[in-house]
Amino acid sequence: MTGYRVAPDVAWVEVAHTPEPQAVAARVPDGPPVALHGPSAVIWLSAAAGGDASEVVDRVALATGEHPETVEQSVLDFLDDLVARGLLTFGLTQG
Amino acid sequence: MTAVPIDLQARVRLAHAAVQALAEQHGIDLLHVKGPALDASLSRPDRPSSDADVLVRPAQVAAFTAHLRAHGWRLVTDFASGSAFEHAANYHHAHWGYVDVHRVFPGITLDPGEAFELLWSERGATLIAHRPCPVPGVLDQALVLCLHAARAMGAARAARDLEAAWYDGDDDRRQVLRGRAHELRADVALAAALGELDQYPDDRTTALWRFYSQGGSRIDEWVARIKAAPTRRAALGIAVRGLGVNREFAAMDLGHEPSTRELAGIFFGRFGTAFRLLGRRLAGGRGRRT
Numbered sequence: 001m002t003g004y005r006v007a008p009d010v011a012w013v014e015v016a017h018t019p020e021p022q023a024v025a026a027r028v029p030d031g032p033p034v035a036l037h038g039p040s041a042v043i044w045l046s047a048a049a050g051g052d053a054s055e056v057v058d059r060v061a062l063a064t065g066e067h068p069e070t071v072e073q074s075v076l077d078f079l080d081d082l083v084a085r086g087l088l089t090f091g092l093t094q095g
Numbered sequence: 096m097t098a099v100p101i102d103l104q105a106r107v108r109l110a111h112a113a114v115q116a117l118a119e120q121h122g123i124d125l126l127h128v129k130g131p132a133l134d135a136s137l138s139r140p141d142r143p144s145s146d147a148d149v150l151v152r153p154a155q156v157a158a159f160t161a162h163l164r165a166h167g168w169r170l171v172t173d174f175a176s177g178s179a180f181e182h183a184a185n186y187h188h189a190h191w192g193y194v195d196v197h198r199v200f201p202g203i204t205l206d207p208g209e210a211f212e213l214l215w216s217e218r219g220a221t222l223i224a225h226r227p228c229p230v231p232g233v234l235d236q237a238l239v240l241c242l243h244a245a246r247a248m249g250a251a252r253a254a255r256d257l258e259a260a261w262y263d264g265d266d267d268r269r270q271v272l273r274g275r276a277h278e279l280r281a282d283v284a285l286a287a288a289l290g291e292l293d294q295y296p297d298d299r300t301t302a303l304w305r306f307y308s309q310g311g312s313r314i315d316e317w318v319a320r321i322k323a324a325p326t327r328r329a330a331l332g333i334a335v336r337g338l339g340v341n342r343e344f345a346a347m348d349l350g351h352e353p354s355t356r357e358l359a360g361i362f363f364g365r366f367g368t369a370f371r372l373l374g375r376r377l378a379g380g381r382g383r384r385t
Binding site for chain 2: 006009010011012013015016018022024026028029030031032033035
């Protein structure tokens, strides 16, 4: 199946104890780190769990309490951005 | 996405991951220690880190630090000026913050290469920033915490580390830890952590460990460092350097690169302080004897 996964040269951290979701992701060893806050962090965390576009959209919708159709385009655009930055890969995955 | 500051603890974790990636690219062996590298049994949520600590295979330190510099890391303090033990160099990266590159652990007196091999042979791995990083075995992590506590001058944080690393264990575990300390020739430093230095009255490093574990004046430290020097030549070097001024630390204190006049001012201020303390010592004043 095709889907998203964290790129093999990426390190990332979910920031603890924050009022809204936060994460930081970076290609290592050189970076730069990308700080993800609020909805962008929700999308990252949903994509980091793996899966295809609809699975990621469903997770984001569940986490935000929105309808999948409402968030779909924003999620897909942001996933494209993360792939362009080399933080996610999109392609064949195991399983 | 990048216009917000990055959480310090996240940055420390990313620093570990960044130096690990660099090590893997260049075939460097290193162990991640302290902070997020600690085993859960030894770690506490209230133990924040300000930098990443790694122990590098001593024979590869020069190569590793060259790779660090090539990837944007800037030397902050070198081995010679970092501490009395000359055990670590500190580097800073605009993205990742600070990393302490250790070539030895203070307190371990076995040949550094042999000591690393012993620690490496018992290594495990832990995920830091979702990247697998080699770490010392849990027992060695506990010993490292004890040795670190031995030079914390009784700080509360060190006392809590000692609680987790030593006192929370049973007698069998403590016996194994003592055995490992002996294997690594770290008996005196462990004794310092445990308040047992009186068992080593003749060791040349006892005064130094007493200073680091209990505190004292600059003169105490100076005298202890001279006593601990392995050779007369080294002792003389320490005696002379003791009055010198570390340009890197002066720059950090001043917030800018010190001028010649500022360095001279610090030097003469220190010179005056040293003689005042020495005067008190000779007069039987407050200076604690070593």
